[in-house]
Amino acid sequence: MLKITDLHAQVEDKEILRGINLNVKAGEVHAIMGPNGSGKSTLAAVIAGKEEFEVTKGSVELNGEDLEDISPEERAHKGVFLSFQYPVEIPGVSVTNFMKTAINESRKANGLEDMPANQMLKLIREKSELLDIDRKFLSRSLNEGFSGGEKKRNEIFQMAMLEPKLAILDETDSGLDIDALRIVANGVNKLKSKDNAVIVITHYQRLLEYIVPDFVHVLHNGRIVKSGGKELAMELEEKGYDWIKNEAVV
Amino acid sequence: MAYTEEELKKELETKEYEYGFYTDLKSDTFPKGLSEDIVRAISKKKNEPEWMTDWRIEAYRVWEKMEEPEWANVRYQKPDFQAISYYSAPKKADPNKTLDDVDPELLAMYKKLGISVDEQKKLQNVAVDIVVDSVSVATTFQKTLAEKGIIFMPISEAIQEHPELVKKYMGTVVPKTDNFYAALNSAVFTDGSFCYIPKGVRCPMELSTYFRINEGGTGQFERTLVIAEKGSYVSYLEGCTAPSRDENQLHAAVVELIAMDDAEIKYSTVQNWFPGNKEGKGGVYNFVTKRGLCEKNSKISWTQVETGSAVTWKYPSCILKGDNSVGEFYSIAVTNNYQQADTGTKMIHLGKNTKSTIISKGISAGKSQNSYRGLVQIGSRAENARNFSQCDSLLMGNECGAHTFPYIEAKNKSAQVEHEATTSKIGEDQIFYCNQRGIDTEKAIALIVNGFSKEVLNKLPMEFAVEAQKLLEISLEGSVG
Numbered sequence: 001m002l003k004i005t006d007l008h009a010q011v012e013d014k015e016i017l018r019g020i021n022l023n024v025k026a027g028e029v030h031a032i033m034g035p036n037g038s039g040k041s042t043l044a045a046v047i048a049g050k051e052e053f054e055v056t057k058g059s060v061e062l063n064g065e066d067l068e069d070i071s072p073e074e075r076a077h078k079g080v081f082l083s084f085q086y087p088v089e090i091p092g093v094s095v096t097n098f099m100k101t102a103i104n105e106s107r108k109a110n111g112l113e114d115m116p117a118n119q120m121l122k123l124i125r126e127k128s129e130l131l132d133i134d135r136k137f138l139s140r141s142l143n144e145g146f147s148g149g150e151k152k153r154n155e156i157f158q159m160a161m162l163e164p165k166l167a168i169l170d171e172t173d174s175g176l177d178i179d180a181l182r183i184v185a186n187g188v189n190k191l192k193s194k195d196n197a198v199i200v201i202t203h204y205q206r207l208l209e210y211i212v213p214d215f216v217h218v219l220h221n222g223r224i225v226k227s228g229g230k231e232l233a234m235e236l237e238e239k240g241y242d243w244i245k246n247e248a249v250v
Numbered sequence: 251m252a253y254t255e256e257e258l259k260k261e262l263e264t265k266e267y268e269y270g271f272y273t274d275l276k277s278d279t280f281p282k283g284l285s286e287d288i289v290r291a292i293s294k295k296k297n298e299p300e301w302m303t304d305w306r307i308e309a310y311r312v313w314e315k316m317e318e319p320e321w322a323n324v325r326y327q328k329p330d331f332q333a334i335s336y337y338s339a340p341k342k343a344d345p346n347k348t349l350d351d352v353d354p355e356l357l358a359m360y361k362k363l364g365i366s367v368d369e370q371k372k373l374q375n376v377a378v379d380i381v382v383d384s385v386s387v388a389t390t391f392q393k394t395l396a397e398k399g400i401i402f403m404p405i406s407e408a409i410q411e412h413p414e415l416v417k418k419y420m421g422t423v424v425p426k427t428d429n430f431y432a433a434l435n436s437a438v439f440t441d442g443s444f445c446y447i448p449k450g451v452r453c454p455m456e457l458s459t460y461f462r463i464n465e466g467g468t469g470q471f472e473r474t475l476v477i478a479e480k481g482s483y484v485s486y487l488e489g490c491t492a493p494s495r496d497e498n499q500l501h502a503a504v505v506e507l508i509a510m511d512d513a514e515i516k517y518s519t520v521q522n523w524f525p526g527n528k529e530g531k532g533g534v535y536n537f538v539t540k541r542g543l544c545e546k547n548s549k550i551s552w553t554q555v556e557t558g559s560a561v562t563w564k565y566p567s568c569i570l571k572g573d574n575s576v577g578e579f580y581s582i583a584v585t586n587n588y589q590q591a592d593t594g595t596k597m598i599h600l601g602k603n604t605k606s607t608i609i610s611k612g613i614s615a616g617k618s619q620n621s622y623r624g625l626v627q628i629g630s631r632a633e634n635a636r637n638f639s640q641c642d643s644l645l646m647g648n649e650c651g652a653h654t655f656p657y658i659e660a661k662n663k664s665a666q667v668e669h670e671a672t673t674s675k676i677g678e679d680q681i682f683y684c685n686q687r688g689i690d691t692e693k694a695i696a697l698i699v700n701g702f703s704k705e706v707l708n709k710l711p712m713e714f715a716v717e718a719q720k721l722l723e724i725s726l727e728g729s730v731g
Contacts, residue, residue, distance in 0.1 A: 102684075
């Protein structure tokens with residue numbers, strides 16, 4: 001599904017990604033771990049197409065298509081979803097209205113009519129139950145005055161509504177208490193299928209107890225320095241990132 | 251008016267001012283220039299009674315000695331008042347016309363404006379008065395309204411048919427010498443709408459006036475007078491467009507509202523005068539005086555969506571004279587390119603327990619300047635007066651400006667006045683967030699702007715709200731790069 005080859009990216013002449021290779025197939029869950037500043041969030045933003053990052057070398061392909069000239073919204077229409085580490089506020093725009101706009105824009109891009117209102121309502125009901133979201137929450141302005149946990153839960157709610165092919169969760173666990181973490185993780189697990197893929201970006205192994213990855217990659221200085229199965233996450237938790245840093249130097 | 255996404259998109263592609271057409275109507279236009287003779291000639295043309303002529307002349311004589319105000323935060327080449335024609339009428343307009351007599355060219359123009367007079371009649375519960383250049387050319391629904399005793403007609407006709415009402419109320423809220431532009435208007439106004447709601451009557455439909463400047467080199471000076479008798483209610487809508495021209499056209503209107511005891515007037519405006527082109531050439535100078543008087547327990551609500559005009563100078567105000575009266579001002583002012591707006595309100599609290607609410611949303615883009623100017627004045631006898639003001643500014647890009655000039659004068663210790671102000675900028679992060687959800691940048695801006703303006707848009711009648719939303723999107727197209 002996603003194929004990243006020798007990806008280099010920079011922001012304001014500072015190189016952050018220095019040759020990333022990653023292959024994600026449908027039905028897989030990949031975890032990307034690494035210390036602060038290793039390039040995890042940059043990788044997520046580059047896959048989503050954020051313009052302030054300049055790709056200087058290498059490629060990102062989605063289902064065989066090079067994404068280089070594809071705008072962020074078109075990537076979204078093709079099924080790329082990013083759960084933001086810091087979701088932004090849009091005052092006066094309700095969660096429902098935002099989702100309605102997003103869904104219908106994607107449908108339009110894919111040659112479909114607007115989703116009929118009753119179908120939309122049904123979808124909202126279904127997905128909000130899945131994530132244990134109070135309906136009142138949906139009429140509030142997007143992320144305005146939301147607690148950290150509410151923001152993250154709202155990201156996963158949007159993911160559930162949009163049913164992406166490739167979901168990237170950027171530090172979705174930060175700011176969540178254990179109950180919220182469990183709800184969010186359960187939501188992600190229920191949305192997982194053989195047709196979609198998930199990339200979980202995280203600092204800690206904690207989230208991976210709930211969302212069990214098939215592969216774990218460790219990012220350091222803009223490169224994947226180690227890949228393995230879920231045991232790698234445990235090992236990291238035990239030994240800390242210094243272990244990787246030292247190993248990378250060696 | 252329902253519109254599909256496709257239509258919207260098409261419109262966004264061509265963001266040029268869509269009402270910029272000029273209709274070749276045979277018109278009867280006065281020579282340029284202003285003098286006592288011209289004022290007399292206008293009055294004569296209108297077949298006015300002597301008191302009206304005298305009233306105009308008085309206004310003119312005072313105006314001659316007045317100076318154009320300079321305190322507003324706007325810069326422009328002052329109009330040459332001798333280079334304007336003060337009367338222009340589409341030729342076939344006849345005071346006794348019916349719809350069948352209306353010039354076919356004029357009907358074609360309404361169609362372009364999106365007003366089908368026939369359809370309005372059938373489909374929408376809106377009575378429309380249309381003022382082109384200087385005269386009112388069609389008023390629909392007069393009969394239906396007359397059954398309730400409601401008078402809704404061009405003010406020129408009201409002067410003929412209901413002189414006692416016009417004489418009694420005109421100039422009582424905005425005195426003819428109130429300010430430079432109001433005095434000018436008083437001298438040369440040629441038409442406008444007159445509306446009278448009798449005691450206890452709830453006007454069953456929205457009343458609407460559509461203003462359009464068509465002829466080149468003319469000014470539009472319309473005058474609107476709305477009187478709501480005790481316990482009555484009326485909702486009034488006003489829309490404005492003008493053709494795209496290189497020159498600046500002058501629009502100096504006066505609107506007076508009178509709400510008697512327990513009456514309520516809602517006055518909504520969607521102003522879309524030609525804003526000038528991208529380089530700031532042309533566009534309408536919109537210098538308008540709007541004021542309402544509230545008697546006991548009455549309420550006046552001004553709602554305005556201002557997207558057009560090169561320069562706007564406009565402060566719809568309320569004089570809260572009666573005890574327990576309520577004044578409201580809800581405004582969205584959008585400026586793009588080189589537009590300048592200095593707009594706001596005055597809430598004058600004179601009676602006890604009077605309340606006012608001001609919600610002002612300014613959106614600036616391009617190289618434009620957007621100022622809010624508001625006065626809240628609490629008189630010494632206004633026990634327990636309350637005011638809440640909120641002024642929010644939204645900036646797009648780095649070259650525009652947003653300014654807030656609040657004035658508060660409280661002469662009574664029991665007054666409670668609150669003022670809140672915020673300034674925000676549409677951030678790249680917000681845009682990217684929307685993009686990532688599949689929403690393109692234009693649509694994202696529209697979404698953010700609509701969210702920002704929601705509190706005000708909600709105050710507009712339904713059909714108007716949709717039109718206003720669409721206007722906001724068109725006015726701001728291409729403003730974030």
